[in-house]
Amino acid sequence: MTTIKIAGVPEHFNLPWHLAIDNNEFEAQNIDLKWTDVPEGTGKMCQMLRSGETDIAVILTEGIVKDIIAGNPSKIVQVYVASPLIWGIHVAANSIYKTVSDLENTKVAISRLGSGSQLMAYVNANNQGWKTNDLQFEIINTIDGAVEALTAGAADYFMWERFMTKPLVDSGVFRRVGDCPTPWPCFVIAVRDEILEKQPEIIKSILEVINKKTEGFKNISNIDKTLATKYHQKTADIQEWLSLTEWSQDALPKNLLNNIQNQLFQLKIIDKKGTFDEIVKAI
The missing domain is CATH 3.40.190.10 (Periplasmic binding protein-like II)
Structure with missing residues (x-):
């Protein structure tokens, strides 16, 4: 064996x-x-x-x-x-941000440097016409870390697979403001x-x-x-x-x-x- x-x-x-x-x-x-x-x-x-x-x-x-x-x-x-993987773009349920365009120049939660959540933040920023050099990151390790960071205001939005994150949307922890499919x-x-x-x-x-x-x-x-x-x-x-x-x-x-x-x-x-x-x- x-x-x-x-x-x-x-x-x-x-x-x-x-x-x-x-x-x-x-x-x-x-x-x-x-x-x-x-x-x-x-x-x-x-x-x-x-x-x-x-x-x-x-x-x-x-x-x-x-x-x-x-x-x-x-x-x-x-x-x-x-x-493609459909990345949902999520904010805390009580966030002041209502649309993806509102998130320009805010801080994105990522699991770690080099992660899909970081790389797709660049893809999304490019799709939105934002300056990718201006992206700010908060490392949160896991989805539980993202819940803590967004709830406490340490980060403003979090990108993760839409369906796996949906229970957090349904339960009122996150609000999804948009989607970003992978172009591959x-x-x-x-x-x-x-x-x-x-x-x-x-x-x-x-x-x-x-x-x-x-x-x-x-x-x-x-x-x-x-x-x-x-x-x-x-x-x-x-x-x-x-x-x-x-x-x-x-x-x-x-x-x-x-x-x-x-x-x-x-x-x-x-x-x-x-x-x-x-x-x-x-x-």
Whole structure:
């Protein structure tokens, strides 16, 4: 039995992994896949890949592309979710800010430097025509930290996946003033170079198992109710989310990587572009 460590956010996108693990589908391939939930998100997972704390990360595309260019010894082996991530733009329920345009020159809560919440703040600022150099950040680590920061006024707005944050909107903690979809597929699967070199067949087997799971995921009986219960969502919200979400079983194509890098470069999120072979390794 080969032990492989994998990390991802504790969100509905990753339920296929948990179902496959619980159903012993990796074990049947002689793989002991050990999952770690990372509520801090992409910045933390980049750090875990660098340190060897995880072998695989199911991670936001923009965050891992940026970190590989900055020296993270990992490669993207596949797109995991092909559809955009819809980032909700949230303020405290009693905030004086009513629209996205009101938030210019205010402070944004981010989980950590290099996180998706920081990178998407740049995307949103660019969409709004704001000066991205003027963005101010408050590091809050997790969504609970965001609740504290926005409630106390330490930060003014917070960008996080719209559906996972909706219970906080429904309960009157946050108010959503807008959305900002990613202009690229939202999640990819990244693997440390060392693992790719030593155990490529193991990684190939892992991808085969998860791809089979995601292909049939929407057809699982009562999957909407399962997701709603597990992630504390309303069934109607999960049904809307399922209709908007498309998993992928394909490698990241060169033209799409070029498009992502061009946008990140334009936003000054990266100061140089990497080659396809530096960032991607198809299995």
